[in-house]
Amino acid sequence: MSLLKIESISAGYGDAPAVSGVSFSVEPGQLVALVGANGAGKSTLLRVIAGAHKIWGGSVSFHDQDITATQDFERARQGISLVPEGRRLFASLTVKENLNMGAAARRPGLWNLDSVVEALPMIKPLLSRNASRLSGGQQQAVAIGRALMSNPELLLLDEVSLGLAPIIVDEIYESLSTVRKSGLGVVLVEQDLSRTIKVADYIVCMLEGHNVLEGAAAKLSRESITAAYFGHSIESFDDATKKGGATK
Amino acid sequence: MTSQLSADYKVDHFQKKATVVGLVGAAVFLFAAVAPYIFATDVTSAWIKLFYLISLATTWNLLAGYAGMVSVGQQAYIGLGAYGIFVFNDMGLDPYSSVLVASVAVGIIAFPISYVAFRLRGGYFAIGTWVIAEATRQIVIRFDSLGSGRGRSITTYTEDAIYRNLFTYWVALAIMGLAIVATFYLLRSRLGVALQSIRDNEVAAKSMGIKVSQTKRIVFVVAAMGAAAAGGIICLQGLGVASPNTIFGVNYSAFMIFMVLIGGIGTIEGPIIGAIIYFLMDYYFSQMGLWYMVVLGVLAILIMLFLPRGVWGEISHRFNFKVFPVGHQVQPLFPGIKLKKK
Amino acid sequence: MNIVNALIQGVLLGGLFAISALGLSLAFGVLKVVNLAHGQIMTLGAYFSVMTLTSLGMDVWLSILIVVPAMFAIGYVVQRTMLQRALRMGELAPLMITFGFSVIIPNVLISVFTNNKLQIPIGDLAVASIQVSDSISIGVMPLLTLAIAVILIVLLQLFLARTRPGRNMRAAADDPQTLSLMGVNYRNVYAMAMGLAFALAALAGVFFGIRQGGVTPFDGQLTVLFAFEAVIIGGLGSPWGTLAGGIVLGLAQTVAGLFGPELPLLVGNLVFLLVLVLRPTGIVKSKVAS
Numbered sequence: 001m002s003l004l005k006i007e008s009i010s011a012g013y014g015d016a017p018a019v020s021g022v023s024f025s026v027e028p029g030q031l032v033a034l035v036g037a038n039g040a041g042k043s044t045l046l047r048v049i050a051g052a053h054k055i056w057g058g059s060v061s062f063h064d065q066d067i068t069a070t071q072d073f074e075r076a077r078q079g080i081s082l083v084p085e086g087r088r089l090f091a092s093l094t095v096k097e098n099l100n101m102g103a104a105a106r107r108p109g110l111w112n113l114d115s116v117v118e119a120l121p122m123i124k125p126l127l128s129r130n131a132s133r134l135s136g137g138q139q140q141a142v143a144i145g146r147a148l149m150s151n152p153e154l155l156l157l158d159e160v161s162l163g164l165a166p167i168i169v170d171e172i173y174e175s176l177s178t179v180r181k182s183g184l185g186v187v188l189v190e191q192d193l194s195r196t197i198k199v200a201d202y203i204v205c206m207l208e209g210h211n212v213l214e215g216a217a218a219k220l221s222r223e224s225i226t227a228a229y230f231g232h233s234i235e236s237f238d239d240a241t242k243k244g245g246a247t248k
Numbered sequence: 249m250t251s252q253l254s255a256d257y258k259v260d261h262f263q264k265k266a267t268v269v270g271l272v273g274a275a276v277f278l279f280a281a282v283a284p285y286i287f288a289t290d291v292t293s294a295w296i297k298l299f300y301l302i303s304l305a306t307t308w309n310l311l312a313g314y315a316g317m318v319s320v321g322q323q324a325y326i327g328l329g330a331y332g333i334f335v336f337n338d339m340g341l342d343p344y345s346s347v348l349v350a351s352v353a354v355g356i357i358a359f360p361i362s363y364v365a366f367r368l369r370g371g372y373f374a375i376g377t378w379v380i381a382e383a384t385r386q387i388v389i390r391f392d393s394l395g396s397g398r399g400r401s402i403t404t405y406t407e408d409a410i411y412r413n414l415f416t417y418w419v420a421l422a423i424m425g426l427a428i429v430a431t432f433y434l435l436r437s438r439l440g441v442a443l444q445s446i447r448d449n450e451v452a453a454k455s456m457g458i459k460v461s462q463t464k465r466i467v468f469v470v471a472a473m474g475a476a477a478a479g480g481i482i483c484l485q486g487l488g489v490a491s492p493n494t495i496f497g498v499n500y501s502a503f504m505i506f507m508v509l510i511g512g513i514g515t516i517e518g519p520i521i522g523a524i525i526y527f528l529m530d531y532y533f534s535q536m537g538l539w540y541m542v543v544l545g546v547l548a549i550l551i552m553l554f555l556p557r558g559v560w561g562e563i564s565h566r567f568n569f570k571v572f573p574v575g576h577q578v579q580p581l582f583p584g585i586k587l588k589k590k
Numbered sequence: 591m592n593i594v595n596a597l598i599q600g601v602l603l604g605g606l607f608a609i610s611a612l613g614l615s616l617a618f619g620v621l622k623v624v625n626l627a628h629g630q631i632m633t634l635g636a637y638f639s640v641m642t643l644t645s646l647g648m649d650v651w652l653s654i655l656i657v658v659p660a661m662f663a664i665g666y667v668v669q670r671t672m673l674q675r676a677l678r679m680g681e682l683a684p685l686m687i688t689f690g691f692s693v694i695i696p697n698v699l700i701s702v703f704t705n706n707k708l709q710i711p712i713g714d715l716a717v718a719s720i721q722v723s724d725s726i727s728i729g730v731m732p733l734l735t736l737a738i739a740v741i742l743i744v745l746l747q748l749f750l751a752r753t754r755p756g757r758n759m760r761a762a763a764d765d766p767q768t769l770s771l772m773g774v775n776y777r778n779v780y781a782m783a784m785g786l787a788f789a790l791a792a793l794a795g796v797f798f799g800i801r802q803g804g805v806t807p808f809d810g811q812l813t814v815l816f817a818f819e820a821v822i823i824g825g826l827g828s829p830w831g832t833l834a835g836g837i838v839l840g841l842a843q844t845v846a847g848l849f850g851p852e853l854p855l856l857v858g859n860l861v862f863l864l865v866l867v868l869r870p871t872g873i874v875k876s877k878v879a880s
Contacts, residue, residue: 050771076773088768090761101761104754105773150773318685320626367866368822370681371624374689375818376866379859382815386856498811502693505686513682538697545694552686553672556679 001064003028003185004049004080004154009058010209011041011048018044020209021058024202026154031186033200033217035193037229041209042189043085046156049187050082051075062154077105081152085159085189087143089131095142096127102149109151110182116145120175137168144172144179154185161192173199193229197222207231266436269572273428280421284414292417296485298527299420300478303427304500305507305519305526307474310431312505313514314440315467316447318370320501321377322475324361324384327496328354329476330483331388334400338393343402344419347480351423351473358472362465378498385496401488416484423477430470432516432572439463447514502541506548512558516572521560592848595726600844602728604820604837605736609797610813611820611832612742613790618821620763620783623673623684627691628791629814633807634695635661635792636799640708650712654796658789665788669781677780692810699807707804710796716803735797739836742790743829759783812855819862825869838865 002025012018019041026032034042047053049060051072059068067075076082081102089098099113117124120141126134134142140160147155160176161169173195180186190196196203203220205213205228213220213228284292304322312318332350337343361380368376389397406412434440442463445453454460479495489495503526511522533540551558557565564570614628625631635657642653676683718730750756758779761769766776798813799805816839824835839858846857 052767052771071770071775072767073770073773073775076771082771084768084771088765090764090768092760092764093757097757101757101769101772101774104758107773146772312682316681318682320689364863364867367869370622371618371626371685372818372822374626374685375624375814376822379815379819379862383856383859383863386859390852390856499693502689505689509686538701541697542694542701545690545697548693549672549687549690552679552683552690553675556683 002026002061003030003063004187005061005064006045006049007059007061009045009048009060010056011044011053012056012209013044017056018209019048019206022204022206022209022211023058024204024211024214026185026187026202028153028185029180029183030201031180031188031199032202032204033188033190033196034204034206035190035196035225035229036206038191039208040206042206043158045206046082046158046187046189047084050080050156052082052084076150077107079105079107079151079153080156081105081147081150081154082156083143083147083158083160085162087136087139089134089139089142089146091130091132093131094127095123095129095131095134098131098142099123099127099146099149102146105150107151111148111151113149116148119148119178120145122171137164137172140164140168140172141175144175148179152184154187155179157186157188157190159189159191161190161195169195193222193225197225205229277421277425281418284417289410289413293413293485294531296413296417296420296481297530298523299417299424300481301503301507301523301527302520303420303424303474303478303481304504305511305523306424306427306431306516307471307478308501308504309508309513309515309519310434310467310474311471313508313518314435314443314447315464316450317464317468318374319377319471320374320498320505321379321381322471322504323496323498323500324377324381325354325358325472325475326479326482326500327381327385327388327489327492328357329479330489330495331394331492332476333402333480333483334394334488337402337404343405343484344415347419347423347477347484350480351477354476355469355473358469359465361472362468365468366461366464378501381496381498385492388496389492395489395492397492399489399491402483405487416481419484420481423474423481427474427477428516428520430474434467434470435516439466443467499541502544502548506544508558509548509551510558512561512564515558515560515564515570517564517570518558518560522558525559592725593845596844596848597841598726598728599732600841601837602732602736603840603844604833605732605739605840606794606797606801607816607820607836607839608739608829608833609735609742609790610794610817611824611836612746612829613787613794614814614817615821615826615829615832616746616790617784617787618826620759621669621673621677621684621780622763623677623688623784625787626685626688626814627695627810628688628787628817629810629812630692630695631661631665631788631791631810632795632798632813632817633699633805633810635788635795636710636805636809637699637703637708638792639796639799640710640805643711650710650796650800654793657792657796661792662785662789664785666781666785668788669784670777673784674777674780692814696807696810703807705806707802707806708799709804710799712800716800731800735801738797739833742793743833746829755779755782815859819858823862823865 005025007023008021010017010020022045024032034045036042044053048055051070055068059066061067062078062080067078090101093101099116122138122141123145126138131142144160160172188196188200197217200217203215203217203225204211205225207228213224308322329350332353333343333346336346336349341349365373365376365380388394394400406415442453442458445456445458446460446463450460482495483489507522507526508519509522510525511520512518555562610632614625617623617625638657638660639650639653642648642656643650672687673684676687712731715731719727720730721727750760758769758774762776762779769776769779798809802809819839820836821832822835823838824831824833838861842861843854843858846853
């Protein structure tokens, strides 16, 4: 039984498609990475999964329940938590209040204020600070912490390293591996290929809204991923599950 | 007209259509001008109201629909325009020229007022204009020469009722024509493009080098002048101002908003059609009194929620049809070459 | 001594304006909606109060216990059924809809209740006063109004800072879409904020009616301007600023009253416009106070 299963999802802006016919699934405890260039539709896809972006076609199921028509806040209550691009902290709330907003879904579980602060130690001295007065890395840590506070079963992470210093990114990824020990499924959108390959169990490569390559991280070569990333021919890569994009 | 796009394309400013519309408009105008010789006085007398309603709706639409300034305080200028007639009439000017002179004077007054009003944005701008209207009324009624709150009548006026009606009719028609033509040319000018970019995104417009405040200020003053001229007509037709509370009443804003919303905000045709609809409703249902206002309010809400483009906006959207060519369209010079759409 | 008396009365009047402004300020802070019908909602609240106290024979204070929750419910429903839809259509639609209400409400009230002033009886409290000196006496009711204004501001701040619905409102003011990602339906939060704004308006309407010796259908056209002026003079930020704004407006009106009975409203409006001009930057943004 899959934790998350999406089937031939399409979505877009106005009349312009951003995601076309993408399918994949996430097992409990698995980390799936979505890679692709800017504008490949990764963020849109994550937002569709979270229910924050209108779906044009296809279906989303969570625990084998069809949630395609379920609203964003209901999905959050069922255990899908999105860490949005740009962190989107509540600027006029303190860090502690931001974290507590994450618990609004009232889901029971391991995560609470104490355990989140323990997993993301850089938050600790900031708890009473206003969220508008944080650095980018601090904001990112709080955004992840806020998502964990809902005790999600599926964590959707959008561009966590964007605009952050490498040392901060290391710290955040380290926290992430601590977090994964609790067994939650993760879908990660990331520009940094080498980091992605290191942490991911499974990789989905997107190009112009299509799923062009996917496979277990261990079985995909770096070259095949790079080729798919930039849209070169991928015919010679045998281990990859090749997808024909739009003609699928 | 060629553009910087490429040699294969031209920017169509609808020059030809503008000429046709101009000719048809001139014909309608001429017909309306000679109408008093054809129809009975009570018909043309009713038309005076239609003319000033169209002027009011057109200028409110210019303000809110094109420049994004939602005012609920245009009654300030309606009232000033009406009272201005007394001022200039007392100075020896005939009441008809007084309408135009008062309108210009109100434009001059509106200019400094814009500096106060522009301190506010959006909804707060709306209530701010309302406060300005109230303050204006409270100042005007302090003048004994203006009737100090009891209203006043015009002292030197044409004796003959038929001529009086005729002159008022022509002034009202001229002002309506001016309001429409001025709006049309304003929107076809560089200012029109600036306005639409401000309405769509003020910050972006500013960064493109558009003088946002200056552009909005021009519209604010023009809209005030239009409202003042309409106020002048209301005063002429009423032989004076019966009650300052009515001429400075927020109900005028309600009527303007209703006309523009029902006709279609942000189009030139919409307010004209809205004014005609309102005129007919007013003609047949205004004896309902209070409930009539309730019906107007309910209709305005329903239109806003379910027909936000208004009657004309819906028609022109469905059939991609406009009477007044404002804006422009990029077209291939050679049919067959398709414009690439992103 | 006249001027001292005017100053004291002005401060007390400021309390009334502050109560009137709280709901307007809250609705703008959370939803960015300027409710043009705020004054008419106040008037409606006063009429509801009069209706309950005449039909059920109850006290004004008891009627508030019915009217305030009822207006909360109305505000909630209005937001969910109409304003929520309007919000998605841009800035114009909510303004036009609330303006529509501001036209509908007084005309319905006249049709039902006529133009006559309806009394809101409060018994001896109406005339009770504390004699400070020969020329200065402080009315108990105005004093009570100011005290209630202060209490309401404190309660509102505690609500926003300490309770979950209050925090949700602040979060919704910042970023409604992200609030939904937290598992909270922001539409619900918006509706609660609008309900609270209506409830506060109704309460303010009752107090305003008491002060004016009764309520008439067109009171709202006046009170919406007072409430708005208090919010803007106070600087659109904190409820305490709104109280300060209310007091400035109250002082302007009562001091002007010394020079002529017709002056208070005009001078109040002019002081407001002056403040608007003198503020270094216009009013462009606001947040719910925390």
